[in-house]
Amino acid sequence: MGSEGTSTRNLKGLLLIGPPLAVMVCLLLYPAGVSIVQTLQETAADGSVSWSLARYHRFFTDPYSVANYVRTVWTTVVTLILLIAICLPIAIYLHFTRSRLAAVVQALALFPMFVPGIIVAYALIRYIGPNGLLQSLLEVVGFNSYSSPYLTPWGPVIGLVWDHMPLTLLILTAGMAKVSQEAIEAARDVGAGYVVIFHRIILPLMVESLLVVMALNVISLFGSFVIPYMLGPASPEMMGPYMLRTFSEVRQPDFAAAQAVITFLTCSVFGILYVVMLTRKQDV
Amino acid sequence: MKRREFLASAAAAAAAIAISPRLAFSADGAVEVIVGSDQNVADFWSNVVVPALQQELPDLVVNVTVSDGNSGMMALADRALAALKTKSDPQVDVMEAFNPRNTVGAIDAGLWVDFSKASMSNYAKLNTLAIDTNFGLPYRGSQVVLAYDSNKVQTPPKTWEELTAWIKATPGQFIYNRPDKGGSGGNFVRRAIHEANGRDPSAFTASNFSKEKADAMLPPAWEILKDLAPSLYQGGSYTAGNTPSLQLLVSGVVSMVPTWSDQALSGLKSGELPSHIKLAQLQDLAFVGGFAYCTIPTNATNIEAATKLANVLISPAVQEQIVDQIAGFPSIEWSYLSDEIRTANADIIPKSIPAFPDGEWEAAVNDGWYRNVAPAIARN
Numbered sequence: 001m002g003s004e005g006t007s008t009r010n011l012k013g014l015l016l017i018g019p020p021l022a023v024m025v026c027l028l029l030y031p032a033g034v035s036i037v038q039t040l041q042e043t044a045a046d047g048s049v050s051w052s053l054a055r056y057h058r059f060f061t062d063p064y065s066v067a068n069y070v071r072t073v074w075t076t077v078v079t080l081i082l083l084i085a086i087c088l089p090i091a092i093y094l095h096f097t098r099s100r101l102a103a104v105v106q107a108l109a110l111f112p113m114f115v116p117g118i119i120v121a122y123a124l125i126r127y128i129g130p131n132g133l134l135q136s137l138l139e140v141v142g143f144n145s146y147s148s149p150y151l152t153p154w155g156p157v158i159g160l161v162w163d164h165m166p167l168t169l170l171i172l173t174a175g176m177a178k179v180s181q182e183a184i185e186a187a188r189d190v191g192a193g194y195v196v197i198f199h200r201i202i203l204p205l206m207v208e209s210l211l212v213v214m215a216l217n218v219i220s221l222f223g224s225f226v227i228p229y230m231l232g233p234a235s236p237e238m239m240g241p242y243m244l245r246t247f248s249e250v251r252q253p254d255f256a257a258a259q260a261v262i263t264f265l266t267c268s269v270f271g272i273l274y275v276v277m278l279t280r281k282q283d284v
Numbered sequence: 285m286k287r288r289e290f291l292a293s294a295a296a297a298a299a300a301i302a303i304s305p306r307l308a309f310s311a312d313g314a315v316e317v318i319v320g321s322d323q324n325v326a327d328f329w330s331n332v333v334v335p336a337l338q339q340e341l342p343d344l345v346v347n348v349t350v351s352d353g354n355s356g357m358m359a360l361a362d363r364a365l366a367a368l369k370t371k372s373d374p375q376v377d378v379m380e381a382f383n384p385r386n387t388v389g390a391i392d393a394g395l396w397v398d399f400s401k402a403s404m405s406n407y408a409k410l411n412t413l414a415i416d417t418n419f420g421l422p423y424r425g426s427q428v429v430l431a432y433d434s435n436k437v438q439t440p441p442k443t444w445e446e447l448t449a450w451i452k453a454t455p456g457q458f459i460y461n462r463p464d465k466g467g468s469g470g471n472f473v474r475r476a477i478h479e480a481n482g483r484d485p486s487a488f489t490a491s492n493f494s495k496e497k498a499d500a501m502l503p504p505a506w507e508i509l510k511d512l513a514p515s516l517y518q519g520g521s522y523t524a525g526n527t528p529s530l531q532l533l534v535s536g537v538v539s540m541v542p543t544w545s546d547q548a549l550s551g552l553k554s555g556e557l558p559s560h561i562k563l564a565q566l567q568d569l570a571f572v573g574g575f576a577y578c579t580i581p582t583n584a585t586n587i588e589a590a591t592k593l594a595n596v597l598i599s600p601a602v603q604e605q606i607v608d609q610i611a612g613f614p615s616i617e618w619s620y621l622s623d624e625i626r627t628a629n630a631d632i633i634p635k636s637i638p639a640f641p642d643g644e645w646e647a648a649v650n651d652g653w654y655r656n657v658a659p660a661i662a663r664n
Contacts, residue, residue, distance in 0.1 A: 126531075129531075129535070130532065151521040152521075235654055245464060249650040
């Protein structure tokens with residue numbers, strides 16, 4: 001490579017990233033840009049085009065749409081909290097244990113990665129649904145007041161936690177690699193308890209991983225479709241099913257596009273956070 | 285080749301494939317059938333309809349492809365219409381389960397073959413109840429019926445009034461799916477709309493939609509359904525499709541659901557639905573049902589073979605298989621079918637099949653139900 005001039009190298013570099021960039025621009029950025037612009041345009045009967053925020057005004061003044069948006073935010077926040085509450089202890093356990101049980105736990109936690117969402121949804125209907133396996137098992141041990149979360153707001157939360165566990169756990173276990181055994185032992189030597197170790201050593205080292213977990217999960221949870229569609233209530237619904245329904249069943253593609261832009265803007269806050277995290281890491 | 289050069293050329297090749305125009309794969313004279321229904325119907329075409337035609341034309345090649353539901357079919361029809369204007373190949377010969385009225389202006393533009401003038405020997409056998417337009421060939425029907433658990437319900441309701449009285453008297457034992465997620469719940473909702481408008485299905489046609497009309501005719505139906513909501517399963521839950529409703533019925537959670545006749549009959553036949561599940565139809569005005577139509581674009585490359593396929597489709601032999609294998613209603617008169625099949629299905633032969641238009645009415649129903657009926661749930 002040394003004999004090649006800088007310009008040739010630059011050209012080769014451009015050639016290398018050119019095709020994927022071209023595909024992205026042609027198939028993703030351009031059509032997305034066109035539809036974003038169209039949500040801001042109003043075509044009059046005579047064909048003249050004017051700029052207008054009417055669709056966004058409609059969205060935020062329509063109590064039904066706002067209720068769907070709020071439900072999406074609620075589902076995302078609750079699912080995210082549950083995901084971290086479940087996966088962080090598992091990640092810590094996996095980091096400090098080298099037993100066969102740890103391998104089993106890890107395999108079980110990663111298993112959902114290989115199961116498609118629609119299968120999970122139907123399996124969960126049978127398991128947590130009314131007269132399902134869970135209810136039967138609970139009745140065997142004498143618990144008779146089970147109320148199924150199927151078709152309630154908790155249905156999608158349970159399904160989404162299951163679905164997003166592997167990714168969360170992978171990121172958190174990777175983050176735990178920064179926590180060294182020596183640091184923990186040193187802290188123990190000076191008398192630190194579990195709470196202090198978690199609060200003063202593990203948590204500060206994990207902040208970055210937790211932010212990545214938050215960014216990636218929010219983006220994926222906010223736009224999720226199959227699980228809220230299958231397990232959730234008819235109303236309020238999450239943005240994913242609402243957008244599709246507005247597009248194909250209510251046949252208002254322009255309003256569906258406005259809903260998509262609102263969803264996209266909400267998610268892009270977390271997308272930017274993720275990109276900032278990545279670039280900051282490279283600077284170090 | 286150096287690794288980097290290799291990567292560069294591989295990336296360029298991949299990009300070239302990705303951005304080059306779509307290649308036409310159907311240039312070999314094969315008849316392209318696009319199925320708008322599910323895989324079971326596509327299998328029926330591959331295993332029954334196509335072999336029936338191949339007895340006559342052994343060299344014929346037919347590709348049966350499943351499209352992405354009705355929106356996929358709409359896009360395909362739009363493409364065929366555009367191809368008609370530019371005189372190019374629509375890349376489809378037969379569209380299964382597509383209502384030719386769905387594409388605005390296509391009938392007037394001459395996009396669809398007029399089956400009544402296509403000199404098909406079996407056309408005269410069609411049941412006149414089934415013909416909607418000459419441009420869509422009806423070939424199998426189904427209708428929404430009530431499926432009930434006969435261990436818990438001794439006498440099924442015979443009228444809408446009896447049905448709603450039963451729902452209110454046994455709270456939590458009935459559920460229907462969201463109207464846009466499957467026709468069983470959708471047509472239960474449409475039956476309420478018919479009830480609120482004098483039980484007159486002819487009040488709704490594909491061309492008489494207006495916003496004012498919808499605002500006057502639909503809200504009374506929302507009131508009927510809102511009034512039922514507290515007596516439904518979980519005080520107003522709605523499943524996300526035809527199959528989840530049947531799941532709840534089979535697991536004994538509810539005792540009655542609306543269901544598609546063909547889905548229930550084939551479930552009963554295969555044992556998926558236990559034998560204590562029985563079917564009933566309302567006698568004052570039946571639930572909405574309909575026929576699946578086939579259309580053939582007039583600019584189709586293989587129009588001759590496609591028309592022959594259509595003729596075989598409504599032959600008594602294939603129609604008997606529709607009753608036998610996919611539990612549909614035949615679109616030809618029952619008198620053309622064998623005595624054996626006729627007597628075995630005496631209970632389900634429909635006396636009338638009320639209809640409800642697609643298009644703008646459907647969109648208004650879907651939106652109105654979600655805004656007015658679904659939010660009435662007071663929970664959590």
